[in-house]
Amino acid sequence: MPENWRSQKITQGLQRSPNRALLRAVGFQDADFTKPIVGVASAHSTITPCNMGIAPLATEAEAGIRAAGGMPQLFGTITVSDGISMGTEGMKYSLVSRDVIADSIETACNAQSMDGVLAIGGCDKNMPGAMIAMARMNIPAIFVYGGTIKPGHLNGQDLTLVSSFEAVGQYSAGRMDEAMLYAVERNACPGAGSCGGMYTANTMAAAFEAMGMSLMDSSTMSTIDPEKAENTTLAGKVLVEAIRKQILPRDIITRKSIENAVAVVMAVGGSTNAVLHFLAIAHAAEVPFTIDDFEVIRERVPVLCDLKPSGRYVATDLHAAGGIPQVMKMLLAQGLLHGDCLTITGDTIAERLKDIPEAPPVNQDIIRPWENPIYAQGHLAILKGNLAIEGAVAKLTGVKQSSMTGPARVFDSEEDCLDAILAGRINAGDVIVIRYEGPKGGPGMREMLAPTSAIIGAGLGDAVGLITDGRFSGGTYGMVVGHVAPEAFVGGTIALVQEGDQITIDALARSLHLHVSEAELEQRRATWQPPLPRYTRGVLAKYAKLVSTSSLGAVTDLD
Numbered sequence: 267m268p269e270n271w272r273s274q275k276i277t278q279g280l281q282r283s284p285n286r287a288l289l290r291a292v293g294f295q296d297a298d299f300t301k302p303i304v305g306v307a308s309a310h311s312t313i314t315p316c317n318m319g320i321a322p323l324a325t326e327a328e329a330g331i332r333a334a335g336g337m338p339q340l341f342g343t344i345t346v347s348d349g350i351s352m353g354t355e356g357m358k359y360s361l362v363s364r365d366v367i368a369d370s371i372e373t374a375c376n377a378q379s380m381d382g383v384l385a386i387g388g389c390d391k392n393m394p395g396a397m398i399a400m401a402r403m404n405i406p407a408i409f410v411y412g413g414t415i416k417p418g419h420l421n422g423q424d425l426t427l428v429s430s431f432e433a434v435g436q437y438s439a440g441r442m443d444e445a446m447l448y449a450v451e452r453n454a455c456p457g458a459g460s461c462g463g464m465y466t467a468n469t470m471a472a473a474f475e476a477m478g479m480s481l482m483d484s485s486t487m488s489t490i491d492p493e494k495a496e497n498t499t500l501a502g503k504v505l506v507e508a509i510r511k512q513i514l515p516r517d518i519i520t521r522k523s524i525e526n527a528v529a530v531v532m533a534v535g536g537s538t539n540a541v542l543h544f545l546a547i548a549h550a551a552e553v554p555f556t557i558d559d560f561e562v563i564r565e566r567v568p569v570l571c572d573l574k575p576s577g578r579y580v581a582t583d584l585h586a587a588g589g590i591p592q593v594m595k596m597l598l599a600q601g602l603l604h605g606d607c608l609t610i611t612g613d614t615i616a617e618r619l620k621d622i623p624e625a626p627p628v629n630q631d632i633i634r635p636w637e638n639p640i641y642a643q644g645h646l647a648i649l650k651g652n653l654a655i656e657g658a659v660a661k662l663t664g665v666k667q668s669s670m671t672g673p674a675r676v677f678d679s680e681e682d683c684l685d686a687i688l689a690g691r692i693n694a695g696d697v698i699v700i701r702y703e704g705p706k707g708g709p710g711m712r713e714m715l716a717p718t719s720a721i722i723g724a725g726l727g728d729a730v731g732l733i734t735d736g737r738f739s740g741g742t743y744g745m746v747v748g749h750v751a752p753e754a755f756v757g758g759t760i761a762l763v764q765e766g767d768q769i770t771i772d773a774l775a776r777s778l779h780l781h782v783s784e785a786e787l788e789q790r791r792a793t794w795q796p797p798l799p800r801y802t803r804g805v806l807a808k809y810a811k812l813v814s815t816s817s818l819g820a821v822t823d824l825d
Contacts, residue, residue: 286299292339294337298337301335301336301337302335302336302337302381302382302506302509303336303337303339303378303379303380303381304331304336304337304338304339304380304381304382304383304384304502304505304506304509305338305339305341305371305374305375305378305380305382305383305384306324306327306328306331306338306339306340306341306383306384306385306386306502307341307342307343307371307374307375307383307384307385307386307396308320308321308323308324308340308341308342308343308386309342309343309344309345309367309385309386309387309388309389309392309396309412310324310342310386311344311345313345313346313347313350314345314346314347314349314350314388314389315415315455315457315458315459315460316345316347316388316389316390316392316412316415316459316460316461316467317345317387317388317389317392317412318388318458319388319412319413319458319459319489319490320386320387320388320412322495323386323410323412323413323494323495323498324340324386326495326496326498326499326502327384327386327410327498327499327501327502328340328502329499329502330498330499330500330501330502330503330505330506331384331502331503331505331506332502333499333502333503334502334503334505334506334507335506336381336382336502336505336506336509338502339378339380341374343367343370343371343374343385343392343395343396344363344366344367344370345363345367345387345388345389345391345392346359346360346363346389346391347389348360348389348390348391348466348713348739349427349461352431352713352715352716352739353680353681353684353715353716357710357712357713358708358709358710358712358806359710359805359806360390360391360710360712360713361391361542361705361710361711361737361820362709362710362805362806362809363391363395364391364394364395364398364543364546365395365398365809365822366395366805367387367391367392367395367396367399368394368395368396368398368399368402368550369399370399371383371385371395371396371399371400371403372399372402372403375399375403375405376403380405381405381406381509382405382406382407382505382506382508382509383399383400383403383405383406383407384407384408384409384410384501384502384505385399385400385407385408385409385410386409386410386411386412386498387409387410387411387412388411388412388413388459388460388467388489389460389467390460390465390466390467390470390539390740392412392467393409393411393467393470393471393474393543394470394543394546394547396409397409397474397479397519397543397547397550398546398547398550399550400479400515400519401515401516401519401547401550401551402550403515404514404515404516405514405515406505406508406509406512406513406514406515407479407505407515407610408479408480408481408501408504408505408508408610409474409479409480410480410481410484410497410498410501411460411467411471411474411480411484411485411487412459412460412489413458413459413460413487413488413489413490413491413494414459414460414461414462414467414468414471414486414487414488414489414580414581414582415455415456415457415458415459415460415461415462415488415489416456416457416459416462416488416490416582417456417462417580417582418453418454418455418456419453419456420449420450420453424462424574424578424579424580425450425453425454426454426455426461426462426463426465426574426575426580427454427455427461427462427465428461428463428465428574428575428715428719428739429450429454430450430451430454430455431715431716431719431720431723432719432722432723433446433447433450433451433723434447434688434716434719434720434723435687435688435719435720435721435722435723435724436723436724437723438687438688438690438720438723438724439690439723439724439725441723441724441725442723457489457490458489458490459488459489459490460489461740462574462580462581462582463573463574463575463580463581463740464534464535464536464537464571464573464574464575464577464581464584464740465537465574465575465739465740466537466539466540466739466740467740468485468486468536468581468740469531469534469536469537469539469540469740470537470539470540470543471484471485471486472485472486472530472531472534472536472590473527473528473530473531473536473540473544474527475530475590476523476526476527476529476530476590476594476603477518477519477523477524477526477527477607478518478523478526478607478608478609478610478615479515479518479519479609479610480501480610481497481500481501481504481610481611482590482591482609482618482619483497483585483589483590483591484497484501485581485589485590486581486582486584486585486589486590487585488582488585504610504611505610507611507612508610508611508612511612513608513610513612515551516551516552517608518607518608518609518610519547519548519551519553520551520553520607521553521554521555522604522606522607523604523607523608524544524547524548524553524555525559525563525604526594526603526604526607526615527544528540528544528559528560528563529563529567529597529602529603530590530593530594530597531646532563532564532567532568532569532644532645532646533567533568533569533570533571533593533596533597533644534569534570534571534573534584534590534593535569535571535573535576535577535640535645535663536646536740537738537739537740538646538659538661538737538738538740538742538748538749539737539738539739539740540646541557541560541646541648541659541749542659542737542749542816542819542820543819544819545557545817545818545819545821546819546820546821547819548819549818549819549821549824550821557648557656557657557817558648558657560646560648560659561647561648561776563644564643564644564645564646564647564648565643565644566602566643567597567602567643567644568636568639568640568641568642568643568644569639569640569641569643569644569645569663570593570596570633570634570636570639570640571584571593571632571633571634571640572631572632572634572640573632575663575740575742575743576663576743577640577663579632583632584632584633586630586632587626587627587630587632587633588622588626588627588633591618591619591622592622592623592626592627592633593633594615594619594622595619595622595623595624596624596625596626596633596636598615598616598619599624599636600636603615605619640663641662641663645661645662645663646659646660646661646662647659647660647661647662647773647776648660648776649747649771649772649773649776649777649778650776650777650778651777651778651779651780652759652779652780652787653733653750653759653760653763653769653778653779653780654747654750654751654758654759654760654778655751655752655758655759656751656752656815656817657749657751657817658733658747658748658749658750658751658778659747659748659749660746660747660748660771660773660778661738661742661743661744661746662773663743665727665728665743665744665745665773666728667728667745668772668773668774669770669771669772669773669774669775670695670697670731670745670770670771671697671768671769671770671771671781672695672696672697672731672768672769673695673696673697673765673766673767673768673769674696674697674698674699674763674764674765674766674767674768674769674780675692675696675697675698675699675765676699676701676763676764676765677698677699677700677701678701678702679700679702679703680700680703680712680714680716680717680736683698683700683714683717684716684717684720687717687720687721687724688720690724692721692724692726692730693730694726694729694730695729695730696730696731697730697731697732697733697769697771698717698721698730698731698732698733699732699733699734699760699763699769700714700717700732700733700734700735700736701734701735701750701753701754701760701761701763702735702753702754702755702761702797703734703735703736704735704736704750704751704753704754704755704756704816705753705809705810705813705814705815705816705820706753706755706756706810706813707735707753707754707755707756707797707800708736708800709799709800709801709806709807709809709810709813710806710809711735711736711737711749711816711820712736712737713736713737713738713739713742714732714734714736714737714738714739714742714746714748715738715739715742717732718732718738718739718742718743718744718746719742721744722743722744727743727744727745728744728745730744730745731745731746731747731769731771732744732745732746732747733746733747733748733750733760733769733771733778734746734747734748734750735748735749735750735751735753735754735755735758735760735816736748737749737816745771747771747778749816749817750778751815751816751817752815753815753816755796755797756796756815757791757794757796759780759787761794762780762782762787762790762791762794763780764790767780767781767782768780768781769781809822
């Protein structure tokens with residue numbers, strides 16, 4: 267074991283009697299004071315099925331750390347259930363929780379002089395929150411995904427949480443009766459684990475595997491399967507070895523490894539939230555990476571996997587077909603992955619993938635052959651124009667047309683928009699604008715799964731556009747554009763849109779344009795007044811004061 271961790275402990279007092287006395291109270295024996303102290307950051311809670319299976323995994327992690335010669339120290343961090351808070355005021359806390367999680371892990375590890383940390387997370391913000399903390403602290407670290415949920419079943423069809431949201435839209439449009447609505451609700455989520463499609467949790471877990479900060483083949487395991495527990499024990503052992511070798515997060519989180527992660531996000535058809543989160547992770551690791559870099563990667567990486575929300579399959583199906591290692595090997599074989607990137611095991615990406623075949627199994631259609639992708643290019647496009655000078659993020663899966671022009675239907679909150687959709691006041695050809703939902707304006711940049719699912723459920727998914735300075739759930743698909751920056755609250759052009767203005771969304775041209783003259787926009791800007799903050803005290807008020815624009819990752823610690 268290198269002396270740097272031990273000398274730090276001596277310097278900071280852990281060899282002095284009062285400090286040792288407290289550690290003895292939590293289980294330390296004489297021999298344990300020479301071992302590395304390893305934090306186990308557990309996001310266990312019964313708030314959400316995504317996290318309710320984490321406590322047993324934390325026990326497995328502790329066992330792996332002890333077996334490898336470390337001293338585990340378990341502590342908790344928070345979670346927000348995006349699915350439960352969706353469509354409510356509570357969703358404003360979702361993105362905020364990413365930073366609370368990062369801050370809490372950093373605080374616990376640095377305050378207690380931990381030599382490394384293993385974080386276990388489930389719901390969407392656990393992953394980026396933990397990774398931001400790891401990149402900031404730069405002590406040996408590994409991320410363990412709590413695992414995905416098994417699909418629900420009804421009438422021979424697989425269900426996920428998004429099925430329930432879409433059923434509400436179908437019911438409101440008269441396309442589903444009440445009995446079926448409740449049947450979908452009762453069967454969509456059968457137990458523990460994160461939402462089953464390639465939504466945000468599974469997207470970020472897959473990306474961390476590709477980046478080298480999680481063990482290979484771990485991101486598509488089911489929470490309740492025995493292999494998840496075994497993999498978590500192994501992760502504890504791997505982390506102790508990384509402490510011995512002093513393999514640090516910033517050795518792993520590099521420009522090239524982030525490019526690997528984003529390439530996998532494109533290949534699996536992942537969530538728009540990956541854009542926001544990887545900008546924040548890059549910022550924490552002090553890696554130069556911008557919103558425009560996503561577009562460069564998108565142009566060269568096809569979508570290879572037929573996964574929900576726009577496809578047919580869920581993460582456990584992907585796991586059975588070879589999982590993320592199979593996708594990575596296909597990208598590596600085509601020169602689209604940096605094989606020399608280091609992983610937490612001390613091996614390179616290429617070394618970890620050496621035994622994986624270059625082509626997917628022939629008896630499945632979840633991972634497409636290279637010559638027959640779902641889409642020839644990636645699905646997360648960066649759009650710019652007078653409506654999004656800094657950029658916006660469009661998700662192109664599941665759309666039949668790449669561009670549309672239509673009249674603006676303007677709403678200053680998600681709730682007002684959802685009421686209009688459910689009341690049948692949105693027509694084919696409309697371009698919905700939901701504003702004042704950005705990082706500062708919301709505050710908290712809510713996800714718009716309720717409106718987008720209602721649009722899909724009403725049968726308007728191919729006929730209606732939606733743009734917002736808020737975010738979208740990983741379960742969203744259709745002609746939707748989020749993360750519009752600058753946001754309305756700071757006077758971005760989206761704040762100046764009026765009902766009936768013509769808006770063009772053009773994915774191929776990567777353009778988001780408001781058809782109003784510059785002279786008219788200047789007149790509107792001269793009379794525009796910023797709204798009063800929605801919160802003046804508490805965590806949302808603090809967040810609104812600190813948070814950056816979404817084009818920089820909505821980070822809270824800019825210089």
